[in-house]
Amino acid sequence: MPKVLEKKNVKSSSKTNLKYxxxxxxxxxxxxxRVRKFEEKTLLxxxxxxxxxxxxxxxxxxxxxxxxxxxxxxxxxxxxxxxQHGVALARGMDSNSCMAELFGKATxxxxxxxxxxxxxxxxxxxxxxxxxxxAQIPIGTGIAFAEKYRGTKNLCVTMFGDGAARQGxxxxxxxxxxxxxxxxxxxxxxxxxxxxxxxxxxSNVKDIFTVxxxxxxxxxxxxxxxxxxxxxxxxxxxxxxxxxxGPYFLEIKTYRYKGHSVSDPGKYRTKExxxxxxxxxxxxxxxKKIVSNKLVTQKQMDKIKNDILEEMNEAYKFADESEFPLAxxxxxxxxxxxxxxxxx
Numbered sequence: 001m002p003k004v005l006e007k008k009n010v011k012s013s014s015k016t017n018l019k020y021x022x023x024x025x026x027x028x029x030x031x032x033x034r035v036r037k038f039e040e041k042t043l044l045x046x047x048x049x050x051x052x053x054x055x056x057x058x059x060x061x062x063x064x065x066x067x068x069x070x071x072x073x074x075x076x077x078x079x080x081x082x083x084q085h086g087v088a089l090a091r092g093m094d095s096n097s098c099m100a101e102l103f104g105k106a107t108x109x110x111x112x113x114x115x116x117x118x119x120x121x122x123x124x125x126x127x128x129x130x131x132x133x134x135a136q137i138p139i140g141t142g143i144a145f146a147e148k149y150r151g152t153k154n155l156c157v158t159m160f161g162d163g164a165a166r167q168g169x170x171x172x173x174x175x176x177x178x179x180x181x182x183x184x185x186x187x188x189x190x191x192x193x194x195x196x197x198x199x200x201x202x203s204n205v206k207d208i209f210t211v212x213x214x215x216x217x218x219x220x221x222x223x224x225x226x227x228x229x230x231x232x233x234x235x236x237x238x239x240x241x242x243x244x245x246g247p248y249f250l251e252i253k254t255y256r257y258k259g260h261s262v263s264d265p266g267k268y269r270t271k272e273x274x275x276x277x278x279x280x281x282x283x284x285x286x287x288k289k290i291v292s293n294k295l296v297t298q299k300q301m302d303k304i305k306n307d308i309l310e311e312m313n314e315a316y317k318f319a320d321e322s323e324f325p326l327a328x329x330x331x332x333x334x335x336x337x338x339x340x341x342x343x344x
Contacts, residue, residue, distance in 0.1 A: 029283070033305060034312075036059060037309060038312055039057040050320065051104075053116065056261050057256075060254065060255050061256060063224055063227040065087055066286075071232075072234055072238055073154075077125045079128060079139055084129030093126065095315040099319040101114060102319065104324060107323075117130070118130075127143060140156050140157070141173040141176060144158070147183055157187060162191065170211075174249075177217075177246065190254065195260045224253050255277040255280075
């Protein structure tokens, strides 16, 4: 997990005003392209019945994952929802163990027992996705409270979707977090639809960030199709939180190009709407920005992309050739044995 990168001015013959250095833009592109290709490989594996059960891909929302890599630190904690492969990769988890987890293999990040919705990595301070809508909101609040209790400067990024923003647990968590000045950064990834139901049909409040204002919580909207905007919003919020001023709420407005899950044909939205958002594709636009500003040549960019494609092919091969967990390990890692002697 990279540290927050320092702002720099970059000279360029292009009319584009670059605010950050070459390494930052390449880092953002690398994360976004890796997530995109990982998810495309995931969809292929699902079509081949290598991946079973529920599966929600992050295609279209990659700019959020990119902004996370530079907007917070590797010591900060993070918990999110079930559309979480991209966030896990952004936190530094390797594609082999993530793909193997999707395949249900013993070499997966949680030994094949979590699947698509439940990656986890203590090493990367990643407390996973959560299969229950909104359940991660109080969990993230509690993780942040633990950081406050220990006297650290760390925060917990707690991510959820626009559908989960209607859950009662959010209001209870917001109230407690503001009352106790808990160091938690709440992020709603508003991709416009809770399953197949648009935001406009779920509430009279269409600007979800305004919900935070009822608690006097600093809240604002963010362009989720732009990693620069995400990065800057996260840095601003993190500075506020680390100063001991309590939580912050960001509504990151994004879009998913695929259905809610692999079984969703997405017929509730028009082709025109989808095409409009594809013109804002963060992966495509970042590549154009990097090449047009001559940060790298097109040949160098193609090498970066080919290396990532090879990485995903290797991840697929690794997952496919790995062994399934042993049946005798079914109850391992579920409980701490000494506290449950009846299991021995």
